[in-house]
Every structure is written in C-alpha cells, then in structure tokens.
Amino acid sequence: MILIKADRLSKSYRTGEVESIALKNISFSVQSGAFAAIVGPSGSGKSTLLNLIGCLDHPDQGSLLVCDTNVTSLSRTEAADFRGKNIGFIFQDFNLIPVLTVFENVEYPLLMVRNWPAAKRRERVLQMLEAVGMREQADKKPDQISGGQKQRVAVARALVGEPRLVLADEPTANLDHDTAYRILTLMKQMRDNFGTTFLFSTHDPKIMQEAEQTFMLEDGHLTTTGGAQ
Numbered sequence: 001m002i003l004i005k006a007d008r009l010s011k012s013y014r015t016g017e018v019e020s021i022a023l024k025n026i027s028f029s030v031q032s033g034a035f036a037a038i039v040g041p042s043g044s045g046k047s048t049l050l051n052l053i054g055c056l057d058h059p060d061q062g063s064l065l066v067c068d069t070n071v072t073s074l075s076r077t078e079a080a081d082f083r084g085k086n087i088g089f090i091f092q093d094f095n096l097i098p099v100l101t102v103f104e105n106v107e108y109p110l111l112m113v114r115n116w117p118a119a120k121r122r123e124r125v126l127q128m129l130e131a132v133g134m135r136e137q138a139d140k141k142p143d144q145i146s147g148g149q150k151q152r153v154a155v156a157r158a159l160v161g162e163p164r165l166v167l168a169d170e171p172t173a174n175l176d177h178d179t180a181y182r183i184l185t186l187m188k189q190m191r192d193n194f195g196t197t198f199l200f201s202t203h204d205p206k207i208m209q210e211a212e213q214t215f216m217l218e219d220g221h222l223t224t225t226g227g228a229q
C-alpha cells in the first residue's frame, strides 16, 4: 500500500526580488512500512520536502497524498489535526523540552492530541520508553542524559501517539557515527515492531546505506531513486 505519493511537486521561496527554487517537479512514492531516506547535500531541498510531507508548508504546484489524504491544500487547523493523528517528528537537535522529565517529554504529545485517561497514558509512555531502552531514565531531565539518549527519547515521543508515518530531518547529524548507527538501528527496530513507516533525511553517505529505499536530491531535482518503489 502506498503511504506517500508525490506528483510533480514544486516549491520556491521568495525573498524580496530573489526567488530560489527549492523543489522542481518531484515525483515519487513510498510504500507503507518503508524505511526510506532522502539524501542530498546542504540546500538540495531535503527539509523543504519533509516540510511539505509533514504539512508544515504547501507546495506551489503538484499533488501530494499522505496517509490517504490529499494534503496539498489543508488549512492550518486541518493540517494540525492531520499531523496529530498521523505523523510523528524527529529533529536533529532533539527538541526535548528542558524543564520536563524524560517521561513528561514522551507524554506531551498524548496530552496535546489524545484524550486518554492518565493510567492509559502512563502505560503507553512506559511501553515506549521500554522499547527504546530509556525506562530507567524516565525521571531525568534532558540535560542529565547523552545526545544518543536524547534521540532515543525523541524516537519514543515520535511514536507514542501510534502515527502511521515518522518524519526525521537529519536525525543523526548531531551524533557520533556509532551512536548514529545505533539510532538508525533503533528506528528500524521500531518499524519492524510497530509497522510505522520511516522517512528520514541525511547528507551522510554512510547513514544513507542503512535505508532500504533512497531518494537523491540535487538542487531541488530528484536525481535517483533506489530500492523498493
């Protein structure tokens, strides 16, 4: 089953008189359960593409289907509702809330988008912390854990609301290679265990090899696709 289908997507940014083309006529699809990477150098359009798929921005042209929804022209409220139900996000700088504990950071999305009783929330958060190997650290604050551990917590937070899709913008950019590799292994394990589709961006060829499907971007053009279509 196809989870993401992009057809001739284009996106430009205008700053004063200057227009920069971030994506030009991008077409591709991602199957449900994929572990896929968008690869390309800095400025090639990776974040722009992830932002469109995550409904954080609109394309100028083309169509985009995500989780059975045409997201091309959702309103802000519709987009927020769609994201809450379907998409988890992982960021390169982890984006944990410093004043909250590990447990509270993972619980946060449930408080925002799920009307679950406290006991059910607690059970789900502990299940996710267990899955990423961070249950013992539940009461610590983000500044008391390592970068790799922070990203483990971020993986748990992304998955806690049972999204169909996780989008990760350079999730390993701030990690050393061994830790980066372990985070990718963890993400793949989560895909295997929960069936969640993962799409992540990277500029690192070594990290790219961990993906089962790759999309290469260069100056806003999709130059190569590899792996399952």
Ligand SMILES: Nc1ncnc2c1ncn2[C@@H]1O[C@H](COP(=O)(O)OP(=O)(O)OP(=O)(O)O)[C@@H](O)[C@H]1O
Binding pocket: 013, 014, 015, 020, 021, 022, 040, 041, 042, 043, 044, 045, 046, 047, 048, 049, 203
């Ligand atoms: N908000 C914006 N305003 C103006 N130009 C932008 C904006 N966001 C991105 N761009 C431009 O669009 C192009 C693609 O940028 P994008 O951030 O998507 O690339 P990227 O591959 O994610 O790069 P990086 O790896 O450095 O994050 C670049 O030329 C960039 O300068």
